[in-house]
Amino acid sequence: MKSSNFLIDYQCPQCGAPAVLDETDRLFFCEYCRVKSYLITKDYFRYTLPSKAPENKKLLYFPYWRFKGMLFSCGSDGVRQKFIDVSHQAVNSHFFPISVGFRSQALKLKFVTPDTEGRFLEPDQPFEKVMNIFEERFKGSLPKPVFHQAHIGESLSLIYSPFYVNNRVYDAVLNEPVTSSLPDDFDESNFSGGRPDWQIGFLPTLCPECGWDLEGRRDSLVLICKNCDSLWRPDGKKFEKLLFAHIPEKEKNIIYLPFWRIRADVSEIDLRSYADMVRFANLPKVVQPEFSDIKFSFWSPAFKVRPQTFLPLAQKMTLSQPQGKLIYKLPVSELYPVTLPFSEAIETLKINLAGFMKPRKKLLPKLSDKSYLLVYVPFIEKHHELIELSSNFAITKNQLKMASNL
Numbered sequence: 001m002k003s004s005n006f007l008i009d010y011q012c013p014q015c016g017a018p019a020v021l022d023e024t025d026r027l028f029f030c031e032y033c034r035v036k037s038y039l040i041t042k043d044y045f046r047y048t049l050p051s052k053a054p055e056n057k058k059l060l061y062f063p064y065w066r067f068k069g070m071l072f073s074c075g076s077d078g079v080r081q082k083f084i085d086v087s088h089q090a091v092n093s094h095f096f097p098i099s100v101g102f103r104s105q106a107l108k109l110k111f112v113t114p115d116t117e118g119r120f121l122e123p124d125q126p127f128e129k130v131m132n133i134f135e136e137r138f139k140g141s142l143p144k145p146v147f148h149q150a151h152i153g154e155s156l157s158l159i160y161s162p163f164y165v166n167n168r169v170y171d172a173v174l175n176e177p178v179t180s181s182l183p184d185d186f187d188e189s190n191f192s193g194g195r196p197d198w199q200i201g202f203l204p205t206l207c208p209e210c211g212w213d214l215e216g217r218r219d220s221l222v223l224i225c226k227n228c229d230s231l232w233r234p235d236g237k238k239f240e241k242l243l244f245a246h247i248p249e250k251e252k253n254i255i256y257l258p259f260w261r262i263r264a265d266v267s268e269i270d271l272r273s274y275a276d277m278v279r280f281a282n283l284p285k286v287v288q289p290e291f292s293d294i295k296f297s298f299w300s301p302a303f304k305v306r307p308q309t310f311l312p313l314a315q316k317m318t319l320s321q322p323q324g325k326l327i328y329k330l331p332v333s334e335l336y337p338v339t340l341p342f343s344e345a346i347e348t349l350k351i352n353l354a355g356f357m358k359p360r361k362k363l364l365p366k367l368s369d370k371s372y373l374l375v376y377v378p379f380i381e382k383h384h385e386l387i388e389l390s391s392n393f394a395i396t397k398n399q400l401k402m403a404s405n406l
Ligand SMILES: [Zn+2]
Pocket: 012, 013, 014, 015, 016, 017, 030, 031, 032, 033, 034, 035
């Protein structure tokens, strides 16, 4: 898999000590002042590439969308998936390179700050429009018809790359021209932009309820308070309490993996109970009367794993509708961190449906009244893999290890 995280030059917000972060880091622990903080943004993180421009040059920061995630496409022969790691112009212009290229992986980035010198061009291409280009490209390589596509992006950001103009457009990262001479009427002030008005935010990692130190892995999207048994995730400028439960298990060597259990009203199809699902997916199962009383839920992993595993796991869990009694407390065993947010898990629902529906056809259901619960599901730890007990689904440890690059 061709992917890697880029690195970010950072300064501890408490003591100013320098640090290098990984792109997926959220929980920052400063080795100098021992203070932990949690990085937040209201939408997506914004970075700049370093400039090597001569000193007197006025910098123009050109924005690129950067997306790293999974593309799924459902056709008559099943669901195909692909992992992509791409960047694309967020301002439509043929004077600038179409993408950042591979430079972002070789160079350290910085977070945009309001005092970064230079003019920041304002994106005029919405991310969804750029995403369509990638989806169409993927679709083009697949057998027709394609019933449904989804992108599940764990990582969306804006990278500003510096340029300057001196009869030609120069790439300030390389200090090399990217265009031949510019037309006479080229005027950089035609691009709207100005000073950057974005700044990274951070939260102290203290439990809002009891003041205890919150815990988590550096890329965790949900933090844990072991003192008052609560889970917290950032919501705007504060931590918000998250409802959760676990399925108890008496076996030894258990590790709990997090899943989003999602209930939604699905238009066009009757999918309210387990019985409805057995019919809809044409499962080789006799519908028992009590199946009608079991409420149907979608299940999605709440952690990143390669797309070849992600969707089959979501489907297996959805088709098995785990029925174990839920305990609304933290289990004692090890918890695997939440690295895929609920907002992305929602994107899996339609592709999940499209994948198990028999026979396959075009469906455009609307999902409304969504409610969710984070459920920790027990997996038995074997030598090389983790196995889910009710479905026997196995995830290799290596896949989880590799997932930190996704
Ligand atoms: Zn510090």
